[in-house]
Amino acid sequence: MTKPMGKTLTAITLAAVAFGSVASADETAELVVNGDLNMVTRTAAPAHLSDVLDEINSGWLYRKDETQSLQTDDFDNPGMIFVDLAQDEWDTVEGTEDKSCASCHDDVEDSMKGVRAVYPKWNETAGEVRTLAMQINDCRVNQMGADKWKYTGGDMAGMEALISVQSRGMPVDVAIDGPAQSTWEEGKEMYYTRTGQLDLSCANCHEENYGNMIRADHLSQGQINGFPTYRLKNAKLNTSHARFKGCVRDTRAETYKPGSSEFVALELYVASRGNGLSVEAPAVRN
């Protein structure tokens, strides 16, 4: 039980050189995709954050050089494979109404331009704040007569990525006032609530400690402008709600469910913390 430590205790002189060497991320790098698409990865914080942050930063800035470079070219970005698959899905007829996404929305490149940048968004008819995933499932069920997709599943993540790509480089611009305001307030409350036996809030890690290493992880601001993100760790696209769930679990807390009203509110709030950053999806992460 106590075996290796005698050695450790005498190794004091080997000291500090060993630490911190993983933090090789270049926080001053510029992100240009395919040689001509300039991304805003750092910009002035939106007004609603002015008390707590001067600048907002894309999570891309905190990744290592190798991971960063995968996002600079669509041929290197493994997330683009899932975008291609979703393009096929876009044109695939499914459900009782004999329709595909394309039946109603034609060319994704035209009809979906700018959409990701303003989601989650208030839907007047439904009287609720909708995430992109909720809207996709609404179309599937009510327009196509098809089954819902799992909120964090591969089909959903792929379709979200395809739609997001049509807004790449555009600034995130979600509305936080008007009918969305109460949902936004709820999300904000969650962001600052400490949960679990570790008693940590999103803000404890992503507002107070971004730029610091927490064990082997370089803490970012926890922005979602790059979602869904391709992670090298699990070799698939990951949705923001799956990420939220992982982070809440890591506080030794009972998580919320992906797609729950709580996580929808949290998504709106976290998205609004990135107002002004470029839509980057599918970003690449470790």
Added chain:
Amino acid sequence: MKLTSLTLAAALIGGAALAGEVAPKDVQYDESGAVAASLTGGAGDAINGAMLAGTKSKGNCVACHAITALADVPFHGEVGPSLDGAGERWSEAELRGLLTDAKMTFDGTVMPAFYKVDGFTRPGNAYTGKAAEEALTPILSAQEIEDVIAFLATLKEE
């Protein structure tokens, strides 16, 4: 032999305080957040404490703190200050308070309380993401807290 059976007993009763141990809810803090009395009534084992401080599933202190004495444990964090010299900066009672509930010393700190079982929002069943169904056990046992204190006491500035 005695130590082994104690450890086993602690595992079996799920971390509830053993006879003669101070239970998490009974820890007495002074006005500066220090805890004078040993949680076990005895001294800790510095070697085991070093192991606990560097082990992810235990104290995982290195997640947030650099500790030169644990240089062969990879990846030390930067969220908290380096613990080098902690044994000189803090008395044993102060270290005990920092470990059981650091918020009693540093109001609002991000450092988790390692010997606390109530007062949490949405407490989970360890890292499963599910709700805790049974009473929480402290992250470190009384003996483990004393072991980490004994380890920290060895950390002197060079």
